[in-house]
Amino acid sequence: MLSSQNILGRRRNQRGMSRLGVLFCLLLLVAGLYTSFQLIPIFYAYQEIEGFMEAQAKVASMRTDAKIRRFLLKKIRELDLPIDDEDDLIIARFNGKIVIELEYEEVFFVEWGEDYYYELWVFHLHPRVERPL
Numbered sequence: 725m726l727s728s729q730n731i732l733g734r735r736r737n738q739r740g741m742s743r744l745g746v747l748f749c750l751l752l753l754v755a756g757l758y759t760s761f762q763l764i765p766i767f768y769a770y771q772e773i774e775g776f777m778e779a780q781a782k783v784a785s786m787r788t789d790a791k792i793r794r795f796l797l798k799k800i801r802e803l804d805l806p807i808d809d810e811d812d813l814i815i816a817r818f819n820g821k822i823v824i825e826l827e828y829e830e831v832f833f834v835e836w837g838e839d840y841y842y843e844l845w846v847f848h849l850h851p852r853v854e855r856p857l
Contacts, residue, residue, distance in 0.1 A: 769803045774851040777824045781855040784822040825852040
């Protein structure tokens with residue numbers, strides 16, 4: 725038969741586990757929010773530049789490659805994309821098509837103060853648009 729002390733002891737352990745569970749869930753929630761606030765801008769910028777590339781490809785028959793390049797480089801600077809060289813933006817016309825592509829890397833990191841950060845993941849992004857002229 726169970727004594728009242730055994731029952732109280734179990735309740736204390738269960739109550740302690742529920743507090744630990746709540747703390748663990750809160751920790752997961754905070755980690756998820758932090759991750760979201762770091763990753764959403766990376767993928768937003770990717771979608772944004774891909775949309776601008778698509779828009780320029782639609783009007784490519786009326787614009788020169790130089791005009792398209794100037795417009796897209798301006799947008800790349802506005803979005804603060806980490807490209808090493810302006811030649812990373814490739815615009816090619818062949819067989820009645822235009823291909824616009826860009827390759828760059830974004831780093832997902834955790835910052836531990838001003839001078840130290842830890843890289844968790846490097847995203848290799850490659851927006852590419854191909855359309856007939």
